Amino acid sequence: MTSNHTPAPSHTQGGPRRAGVMTDVHRRFLQLLMTHGVLEEWDVRRLQKHCYRVHDRTAAVEELEDFINNINSVLESLYIEIKKGATEDDGRPVYALVNLATTSVSKMASDFAENELDLFRKALELIIDSETGFASSTNILNLVDQLKGKKMRKKEAEQVLQKFVQNKWLIEKEGEFTLHSRAILEMEQYIRETYPDAVKICNICHSLLIQGQSCETCGIRMHLPCVAKYFQSNSEPRCPHCNDYWPHEIPEVFDPEKEREAATSRATKRSLRSRQH
């Protein structure tokens, strides 16, 4: 019914806009990206190849970045975009389709009850205010009495927190909670607008920072993957702001090739690792 190469509609009045061309390849890609919520880069590449195989076997697979930029130019007028981010602990690139227009936690709103949403907000505040980017389970649960909506017991709150983990809004590590990269991708705007004073920003990439390293002298912060890239093969790492010696261990830059080798040599029947996404 729709032809294969329909020029994207211009949604605003008047003249032609720079807009990409949407084919069934792109449409399927969008459908599946939406279905999965958030995907790591190698999954996204597989997905892209799959969409070409289904709809246009003869075409050359476009370079992923161009492919995504093409789609984003169409999505621009709808106030949504395919956003690329990285996991804060080891710098794996992740992608998600996000709504730029929302300035609230509205994406979650349809899934959770009022008191559950409020629990999330409380956890979020604790995480943002914390030094490490983690909020302990105990501290979150102690706020259960302050929640809006129906009264929630601590036992129930524990389960709700697990629900957040399963839905990839939070990550749990040894009884402490931090934001999943999905939540960071989707809510960065909301978080920056709602907590403008408490929010931490990375000195290198200028994006929202939850976990990272900080300079002990001047206090600037950097994401672990940003530290890795910035200080790569630098034997004497120094703070980019105050030039003082950088006192932390410099992590490795994320290498997708090395990762794939390691993955294939592991046992195939691997059940789910609690890998941060």
Place this chain on the structure above:
Amino acid sequence: MSEQSKDVCDPSSAAEASDSEVNSSPGVPGGLSPPASQAAILAGPETPPLGPTDAPLASPPPQAPSEEGDPKALQQASEEGRAHQAPSVAQPGPAPPAPAQLVQKAHELMWYVLVKDQKRMIIWFPDMVKDVIGSYKKWCRSILRRTSLILARVFGLHLRLTSLHTMEFSLVKALEPEELDRVALSNRMPMTGLLLMILSLIYVKGRGARESAVWNVLRILGLRPWKKHSTFGDVRKLITEEFVQQNYLKYQRVPHAEPPEYEFFWGSRASREITKMQIMEFLARVFKKDPQAWPSRYREALEEARALREADPSAHCPRNSVSED
């Protein structure tokens, strides 16, 4: 305006409108009216087609005898008939919103529908009105129409009214014959694996699978009804409630069984989205056998595949195998 206030929120006519728009204007870029005629649509008298749901309105309240009757009463009548939760009766003829606002509402609705579908939740028309459309209820038809257009052009998805009775919409792929794309990334979608396990058990049995049989199979995956799982959580709740709610499975009491026992069947959504050949391939992968090791089932799957191909000859060569890279 009084005409317009009558039944613009009739989901069936809205769905009709969106469907016919999508089908009839493939080549028109945008398919969205330029602002000038948009204003005309809003201002002019719209005569919405009276769908079957209007029949119950046959006995309107005595004050609304004709079309020129009191618009307030007409609106009351339509809203009573629809059983929508209308908190207050609108005054006749509020000013129409700017086109840009309707466009924005359409975008909000688009995202709302996408998220609901992502969560595999029901897209319920009254929820759409309550959560998104709100005070723009009078224009919900044009909002819905625009949303459907965007979804079709950008995502290749149809927003279909699947049940007028329950006022449920669903997002249906407008593209090729269904593929279980999720299986293409099967490592990452354990839910699908779990579901396929149960569906294939039912399929191989050729009839309903008793709950006890299903748990025997799930035990192989290390799943027990009383144990919480790190990914699936409460597995029993997942398969007896969530999958059932999503229409992937049916969970029914076995007649005349004492003590009471339950069995699983394929749900309507599974029958729509998953082909028998896909089940055969799943079985082949899991048991490392040729699909023809289940000869009668394989024959059935071939039959179904042929029937599907015949039903849609314009489709590309049907890809039944969902291969990895």
